[in-house]
Amino acid sequence: MHVHAYGAHAGDRPLEALTIERREPGAQDVSIEIAYCGVCHSDLHTVRAEWGGTLFPCVPGHEIVGTVNAVGSEVTRFKVGDTVGVGCMVDSCGHCGSCNEGVEQYCENGFTGTYNGATADAPGHTLGGYSRGIVVDQRFVLSISHPAEQLAAVAPLLCAGITTYSPLRHWNAGPGKKVGVVGIGGLGHMAIKIAHAMGAEVVAFTSTPAKRQDATDLGADSAVVSRDAEEMAAQANSFDLIIDTVAASHDLDAYVALLKRDGALVMLGVPEHPHPSPNVGQMIFGRKSIAGSLIGGIAETQEMLDFCAKHGIVSDVEMIRIQQIDEAYERMLRSDVRYRFVIDNASLDGAA
Template identity: 75%
Template sequence: MTTKAYGAHAADQPLVPLDIERRAPGPRDVQIEIAYCGICHSDLHTVRSEWSGTRYPCVPGHEIVGEVSAVGREVGGFRVGDIVGVGCMVDSCRHCAACADGLEQYCTNGFVGTYNGRTQDPPGHTLGGYSQRIVVDERFVLRINHPKEQLAAVAPLLCAGITTWSPLRHWKVGPGSKVGIVGIGGLGHMGIKLARAMGAHVVAFTTSEHKRQDALALGASEVVVSRDAQAMARHAGSFDFILDTVAASHVLDAFTVLLKRDGTLCLVGVPEDPHPSPNVGALIFGRRSIAGSLIGGIRETQEMLDFCAGHGIVSDIELIPAQAINQAYERMLRSDVKYRFVIDGATFAA
């Protein structure tokens, strides 16, 4: 089936309108008409081949919300007309220990990304959500329960939401927890909202004083400008958990010393250049940990979506037409968005 999309033919070329082919729904497939697709910084990295292994043509997009338009004969969980989502994965091996535990993102044989993953469908790799429709195995389709007027702002939950939810849940953040969120961007603003809704005392860290009021409006109880050594020192040894969403190289020691004994600093951003080596003494003398976390499994992504629907949580977005994608990429590089661009799927065919 021919589908209108936006993608790039090479790393040094802009995204342009494309005609791509989608497979007909198989027995267990769900066909989705895409209403909204968020723009993630990973999209830009992949399109511009800043991470190795980009396959072209590259059609990005893994924050997808849409309506089911067809289902295979063996599909039991979805019907035509359902509002659904697709996140960062469309398949995994389904038989390794990670998959058996519902942690497909850690599939030891490698999960299949919603775009740029190997597939038997033409052109040999997956093509993502910057398109009119997509066909996905029902195991990797998620149910959306938010009201219709919130659907555009739900799209970033499929990546930014689950990327922050998964570590917050894994490290058992809840009432009584003191939690730090480093960075107030696409990921960080979701981390603040989720940690607050989970009952934690949330402290936002930013390098910019002008972001203070924004962080408080998002739900932070306190805001610390990390360049202020005295303000940082006042929080020494007091955090149960700190979620670091910053994807640029920076000194981690400034945050490890803020952890309590047995506290954890969790990284979810992958910097272009490595972080400076941390001071091991700060870890040893407090039994502190530096850890990492990758998106989330399908089961916990559904849990996150249900939690967000129940608490009225969505991302803060700017809705754009597909024709503005290249400009959005340049603005994203300047951090000129609060806090996520979302593409209106109705404009892919314009």
């Protein structure tokens, strides 16, 4: 079936209106009319071929919220009219150790990304949520229980939300734990909200003094200016967990010094250039660790959505029409958004 979409034919070309082909729903498939799609930094890097390996035409988008408009004959989890979401994955091998344990994001044979992943469907790779519709195996479709008026702000939970929820859960953030969040952007603002709702003491780290109030408004108990040596020193050896959302290369030692014995600094961003090598000594003498975390499995993503619905958590968003996407990318590069762009996919109806 033909679907209106927006994408690019080359990394040095702007996004434009496209008509793409979606498969007819198979027995296990769910067809979704997309209402909203969040805009992630990964979209920009991929569509502009900055990471290499981009398959064109490229239709980005992996923070998808919409309504089921058809289901396959063997679908049991969803029905027409359900409000659903699709995140960063639409398939995995289903039989490796990671898949068997419900952490498909670590699939040992490689999960299939919602866009730019190999697929039997034309054109040979997946096309994402900057489109009016998508067809996804029911195993990778998520139920959304937030009220209708919040659905646009739910979309970024499918990437930014789960990317921060997963390490907070894995490292047991909660009452009696002190959690730091480095960077107050698309990921960081979600980490603050979720850690606060989990009951942890939350301290935000920002290089910009003007963002101190933003951090506390989001739910942080306090904020530290990372460039202020005295403020940083006052936090030494006090954190159980620090979530680092900054994708630029920076000094990790400054944050390792703030961890308690057995504390963990968890990295969520991949820098363009490697971070300076950390001081192994202070890790050894405090049994401290630097770790990484990647999105979350399907079961954990559903858990996150339910948790956020229960606690009234959504992303802070700015709605755009699809025709504004290149402008939005430029603003995103300048950090000129609080804190996530979301596309009104109805704007695609007049785009082609």
